[in-house]
Amino acid sequence: MNSDSPxxxxxxxxxxxxxxxxxxxxxxxxxxxxxxxxxxxxxxxxISLMAFGEGSMHDALEDIKRQGATNIIVRSIxxxxxxxxxxxxxxxxxxLTYADFERFQxxxxxxxxxxxxxxDPQEIRRMQYMHRGRVxxxxxxxxxxxxxxxxxxxxxxxxxxxEGDGDDVGMRNVCVLGSxxxxxxxxxxxxxxxxVVLNKHLFVVVGVLAERMPTGxxxxxxxxxxxxxxxxxxPLRTCRGRYGERIxxxxxxxxxxxxxxxxxxxxxVTDMDQVRTTGDAVRDLLERNHLKKDxxxxxxxxxLEAAERQKQRFTVLLVFIASIxxxxxxxxxxxxxxxxxxxxxxxxxxxxxxxxxxxxxxFQFLIEAIVQTSVGGLFGVLxxxxxxxxxxxxxxxxxxxxxxxxxxxLSIFLSLGVSICVGVLFGWYPAxxxxxxxxxxxxxxx
Amino acid sequence: MSFHNYTPVLSTMPGVVRILDxxxxxxxxxxxxxxxxxxxxTVEEGDFLALMGPSGSGKSTLLNLLGCLDRPTxxxxxxxxxxxxxxxxxxxxEIRSRxxxxxxxSYNLLAQYTVVENxxxxxxxxxxxxxxxxxxxxxELAELVGLGDRLDHRPMQLSGGQxxxxxxxxxxxxxxxxxxxxxPTGNLDSxxxxxxxxxxxxxxxxxxxxxxxxHETDIAAWARxxxxxxxxxxxxxxxxxxPNGHIALVTRH
Ligand SMILES: Nc1ncnc2c1ncn2[C@@H]1O[C@H](COP(=O)(O)OP(=O)(O)O)[C@@H](O)[C@H]1O
Ligand SMILES: [Mg+2]
Numbered sequence: 001m002n003s004d005s006p007x008x009x010x011x012x013x014x015x016x017x018x019x020x021x022x023x024x025x026x027x028x029x030x031x032x033x034x035x036x037x038x039x040x041x042x043x044x045x046x047i048s049l050m051a052f053g054e055g056s057m058h059d060a061l062e063d064i065k066r067q068g069a070t071n072i073i074v075r076s077i078x079x080x081x082x083x084x085x086x087x088x089x090x091x092x093x094x095x096l097t098y099a100d101f102e103r104f105q106x107x108x109x110x111x112x113x114x115x116x117x118x119x120d121p122q123e124i125r126r127m128q129y130m131h132r133g134r135v136x137x138x139x140x141x142x143x144x145x146x147x148x149x150x151x152x153x154x155x156x157x158x159x160x161x162x163e164g165d166g167d168d169v170g171m172r173n174v175c176v177l178g179s180x181x182x183x184x185x186x187x188x189x190x191x192x193x194x195x196v197v198l199n200k201h202l203f204v205v206v207g208v209l210a211e212r213m214p215t216g217x218x219x220x221x222x223x224x225x226x227x228x229x230x231x232x233x234x235p236l237r238t239c240r241g242r243y244g245e246r247i248x249x250x251x252x253x254x255x256x257x258x259x260x261x262x263x264x265x266x267x268x269v270t271d272m273d274q275v276r277t278t279g280d281a282v283r284d285l286l287e288r289n290h291l292k293k294d295x296x297x298x299x300x301x302x303x304l305e306a307a308e309r310q311k312q313r314f315t316v317l318l319v320f321i322a323s324i325x326x327x328x329x330x331x332x333x334x335x336x337x338x339x340x341x342x343x344x345x346x347x348x349x350x351x352x353x354x355x356x357x358x359x360x361x362x363f364q365f366l367i368e369a370i371v372q373t374s375v376g377g378l379f380g381v382l383x384x385x386x387x388x389x390x391x392x393x394x395x396x397x398x399x400x401x402x403x404x405x406x407x408x409x410l411s412i413f414l415s416l417g418v419s420i421c422v423g424v425l426f427g428w429y430p431a432x433x434x435x436x437x438x439x440x441x442x443x444x445x446x
Numbered sequence: 447m448s449f450h451n452y453t454p455v456l457s458t459m460p461g462v463v464r465i466l467d468x469x470x471x472x473x474x475x476x477x478x479x480x481x482x483x484x485x486x487x488t489v490e491e492g493d494f495l496a497l498m499g500p501s502g503s504g505k506s507t508l509l510n511l512l513g514c515l516d517r518p519t520x521x522x523x524x525x526x527x528x529x530x531x532x533x534x535x536x537x538x539x540e541i542r543s544r545x546x547x548x549x550x551x552s553y554n555l556l557a558q559y560t561v562v563e564n565x566x567x568x569x570x571x572x573x574x575x576x577x578x579x580x581x582x583x584x585x586e587l588a589e590l591v592g593l594g595d596r597l598d599h600r601p602m603q604l605s606g607g608q609x610x611x612x613x614x615x616x617x618x619x620x621x622x623x624x625x626x627x628x629x630p631t632g633n634l635d636s637x638x639x640x641x642x643x644x645x646x647x648x649x650x651x652x653x654x655x656x657x658x659x660x661h662e663t664d665i666a667a668w669a670r671x672x673x674x675x676x677x678x679x680x681x682x683x684x685x686x687x688x689p690n691g692h693i694a695l696v697t698r699h
Contacts, residue, residue: 004575012575023558350554353515354616355543355571357536439515443554 017364021371035336036376038329039422043380043415046322048387050411053314055392055404060307067215067300068145072267072279074104076260079292091246091257094294098261103285109278112268114141117239117261124181124232125197131184133230135198137239145268151179153192153207160235171238175203180229182208196232201242203234275301326418329376330426337369337430348434349442361435369427370420377419381412462623462655463489463512468521468531470507470678481507483678484521489624489657494650494689496666497659499675505659506628508675512657513546513626514538526623543571547617549627553609555601561588561612562597568620587615591645607638614645618654625649627658631665643668647691 025032067073076095101115117137124131142148143155153176160172175196182191182205191205212228234242246259269278279299286295341348348361356364388405395403470482481504489495497505510516511523514530515538523531530541547568548554555564565584569576588597591611593604601609610630617625630646631639647668650656658669666672668690674681 004573006573009573009575013570016570016576020558027558346554347556350556351567351571352539353513353542353548353554354568355539355620357539357571359536360539360571440510443515443550 013360013363014367017367018371020364021368022375024368025372025375031336032372032375035332036329036372036379038325038327038332039373039376039419040329040380040383042322042325042329042422043377043419044383044387045325046318046415046418047381047384047407047411048391048405049314049318049321050408050414051384051388051405052403053311053318054408055406056314057307057311058406059404060303060310062213063215064300064303064307066147066213067303068147068266068268069272069301069304070269070275071145071300072269072275072282073298073300074100074265074267074282074286075296075298076263077294077296078258079294091259093259094292095260096262096265096295100286100289100295101262101265103289104265104267104282107267107278107281107285109269109274109281110267111270112141112145114138114145114266115236115262116142116264116266117236117243118263119239119243121230122198122232124185126185126195129185129187131181131230133178133181133232135239135243136231136233137236137243138233139236142233142266145266148212149210150176151208151210152190153205155207155209156233156235161237171241172235173201173203173238174206174235176207176209176233177205178209178229178231178233179211181232198232198234199242203232209233272301275299322415322418326422329373330422333369333373333423334426334430336372337365337427338433340368341365341430341434344434345437345442345445348437349439349445352437352439353443358435361437362431365431365434366424366427369431370423373419373423373427374416377416380419381415384411384415461488461490462493462526463487463657464522464524465512466522466524468508468511468523469519470504470511470516471519481678482511482518485675485678485680487673487680487683489655491623491655492650492653494647494656494668494670495658496669496672496686497657497675498661498663498666498672499681501661503675504678505675507678509626509628509657509659512624513548514541539571543568544620545623547620547622547625549610549613549617549625549630551629551632553601553606553613553633555609555612555616557601560598560600561593561604564601564612565615565619567616572620584615584619587618588612590618591615605638606634607641610634610638610642611645614642614649618649623655625654625656627656629659629661631660631662639665644691647689651691 074096078092079094098115101113104110104113115138119135119137121132122135124133124135138156139161140156140158148155155176156174160174162172175198177185177191177196185191185196186194191208194205195202196205197203209228209231214227245261246257267278267282269275276299279297283297286297351361351364385407388407392403392405395401465485465487468482468485469480472479472481485504485508497508499505507516511518514525514533517533517538518531521531522529525541525545528541530538533541542548556567559567562581562584565587566576566580569580569584585594585597588594591614593608593611593615596604596608601612604612613630625646627646631642634642643665646656646658650670656669658665660666667686669686670689671683671685673683
């Protein structure tokens with residue numbers, strides 16, 4: 001007798017059987033690859049769907065971070081038309097007011113607030129240059145709440161709201177340019193200290209913003225996608241003075257006007273936990289003070305839920321597709337293993353006669369099934385990686401669309417683990433059948 | 447390695463194989479086939495026994511029982527000192543891998559294995575790791591049966607006689623108490639048959655106990671003892687005073 005430890009013996013056997021299984025796989029390349037096709041597709045599906053789910057979640061999270069997870073965005077919304085708008089000329093007054101802004105400060109959890117007046121695309125001029133962009137009147141607080149990065153100069157400061165000197169109405173005519181505006185207006189020189197013309201008034205450029213990622217639209221709510229790089233920021237006080245409170249729109253001869261005091265107020269709270277309750281408090285406040293529903297409250301954090309729902313949908317889809325293809329793959333393996341067992345009945349008889357126990361035979365065929373599914377799984381992982389990296393690239397190149405994918409390392413191990421499990425699960429029955437064969441009958445088999 | 451490693455142990459033990467009133471019935475749907483109807487037999491260590499008889503007389507059934515591939519309906523079978531007639535399937539496998547060597551009519555090598563790997567197979571099931579040492583032993587056995595230059599060939603690349611030599615080497619690798627051969631020359635021409643029988647005779651000379659089924663008298667002539675069967679009974683049991691190959695080997699000494 002010998003004193004080899006049983007574990008070492010088992011490992012030794014395992015290695016031998018794996019080599020044997022790989023050899024027979026190599027011998028039947030085509031057959032093997034057809035039979036593991038389901039496994040390949042299954043694992044590739046797991047990896048790619050997880051990556052796309054993760055990618056969209058990641059995108060959404062980034063977006064939320066840009067909008068500020070602790071922010072509450074309150075906007076003015078034009079209420080639905082009533083019959084009175086039949087008149088040729090009519091000014092609608094709606095939206096957030098300066099009084100609202102003051103009231104928001106009373107909500108105890110609010111630690112910061114930024115009022116904004118947004119004047120729709122205006123011509124921004126300087127010498128021969130012209131660019132269209134939004135003019136946003138706001139305060140210094142805007143910088144912190146929106147985590148603004150500057151490439152040069154400064155953002156608006158509190159002093160810009162104060163009465164200035166050297167101007168007819170005591171307003172400070174300073175502006176901060178979005179990155180695209182700066183590039184269009186000052187292609188060759190530094191914009192700092194230079195002047196641009198907004199609505200016939202000269203504004204001194206005091207800063208230029210770094211490029212900002214746009215924020216996505218929130219489905220079904222009042223917030224549409226926003227682009228920031230064409231914005232010009234001026235002090236709120238200056239904005240009120242220069243543009244007035246009314247905005248006139250000419251539409252097919254009809255002249256309609258809108259009077260909005262503030263287009264948006266962004267509120268911020270200390271903690272994410274407070275965002276929702278504060279949002280509710282703000283809604284309450286607005287409901288009490290507005291007759292019409294001319295406002296909307298958006299909590300970016302809500303988008304997190306939307307993204308989570310999206311990810312969940314991906315997960316459900318993933319589980320569905322993966323389980324179908326892995327099931328089909330498993331059936332394929334079982335089918336091929338049953339055929340193999342029949343084909344190799346004589347081999348089983350020989351091995352049994354030479355001393356193989358039932359469990360040795362079970363083990364041999366189980367290992368063979370597992371090796372097949374793991375090899376299939378490995379190819380599936382490769383295919384999945386190809387999809388995760390190739391498809392977004394192709395989408396970008398050929399359809400110019402952004403398809404976020406973020407490889408989840410766990411998914412590789414998960415899908416490999418699942419393929420091994422499929423091997424065990426679907427290899428079990430054929431292996432059992434092989435081991436139950438009567439050695440004498442099996443030896444007689446042609 | 448030489449054959450003389452296997453020196454016969456002159457024991458007082460009553461034979462390697464003892465079967466007592468062995469009965470084997472096959473229960474078919476309508477009838478019961480009585481393949482063995484009470485067979486008793488003792489085979490001494492170092493014996494070379496030829497089992498003869500017409501087709502259907504129960505030779506293969508008896509050999510399967512002797513080879514622990516099947517269990518008797520009744521009766522006892524002592525292999526060495528162990529009663530194997532009541533053993534579980536796993537125990538029988540253990541017995542086969544430790545104490546028995548098989549030689550089949552159709553060689554029964556594993557096609558996906560090389561010569562050395564085929565010889566190694568019985569060791570795979572002996573709860574031990576295969577080492578350089580066991581590998582060396584397999585190579586020596588291959589050389590012993592005259593296939594030292596074919597170690598990495600596959601069965602398909604070998605002739606029938608060569609394949610049967612591999613099978614013989616395989617039957618020796620676990621140093622068995624008993625070698626069972628079912629018509630080992632049934633698929634071979636007479637010249638190759640002679641070579642194979644010479645090999646078996648040499649093994650027997652070196653002390654191996656062999657039980658061989660055959661229906662050819664000139665093959666049975668190599669054995670020391672001839673047992674004839676008919677209808678599940680032993681009809682006659684006679685020693686062969688002048689087995690083939692015996693003299694030749696002795697004179698070679
Ligand atoms: N598995 C089996 N099932 C039913 N009957 C069998 C089986 N094996 C052998 N027999 C019967 O047992 C008898 C002896 O068969 P066997 O031992 O093969 O004879 P031999 O090898 O001497 O030709 C025959 O009548 C045969 O038909
Ligand atoms: Mg027979």
